[in-house]
Amino acid sequence: xxxxxxxxxxxxxxxxxxxxxxxxxxxxxxxxxxxxxxxxxxxxxxxxxxxxxxxxxxxxxxxxxxxxxxxxxxxxxxxxxxxxxxxxxxxxxxxxxxxxxxxxxxxxxxxxxxxxxxxx
Numbered sequence: 001x002x003x004x005x006x007x008x009x010x011x012x013x014x015x016x017x018x019x020x021x022x023x024x025x026x027x028x029x030x031x032x033x034x035x036x037x038x039x040x041x042x043x044x045x046x047x048x049x050x051x052x053x054x055x056x057x058x059x060x061x062x063x064x065x066x067x068x069x070x071x072x073x074x075x076x077x078x079x080x081x082x083x084x085x086x087x088x089x090x091x092x093x094x095x096x097x098x099x100x101x102x103x104x105x106x107x108x109x110x111x112x113x114x115x116x117x118x119x120x
Contacts, residue, residue: 004043009036034071037062041075 010019021028031037061083
């Protein structure tokens with residue numbers, strides 16, 4: 001993640017760009033549009049491949065806010081499944097939507113991509 005050139009990408013929250021959240025082996029990419037979402041997912045997939053990991057596309061999903069038109073979301077020609085909600089199960093807190101400073105992240109962004117666990 002440190003080597004990806006994502007400065008200025010993502011959504012601006014409290015004056016800072018937020019483009020991903022991580023917890024254990026879960027990663028969530030947060031973007032304002034489908035073009036940026038596909039670019040970030042492809043770059044992340046490429047970075048994983050360089051260290052011998054690959055994304056599990058059956059566990060990778062995207063969620064968009066209701067203002068965005070229906071459009072296919074793909075990675076390397078494969079469709080990514082759409083979901084209407086996602087809760088991170090971390091074992092420490094009850095299931096809760098993604099929030100930052102009391103703001104629901106899905107309300108701040110157009111696309112949220114949950115990247116499934118990487119596998120060898």
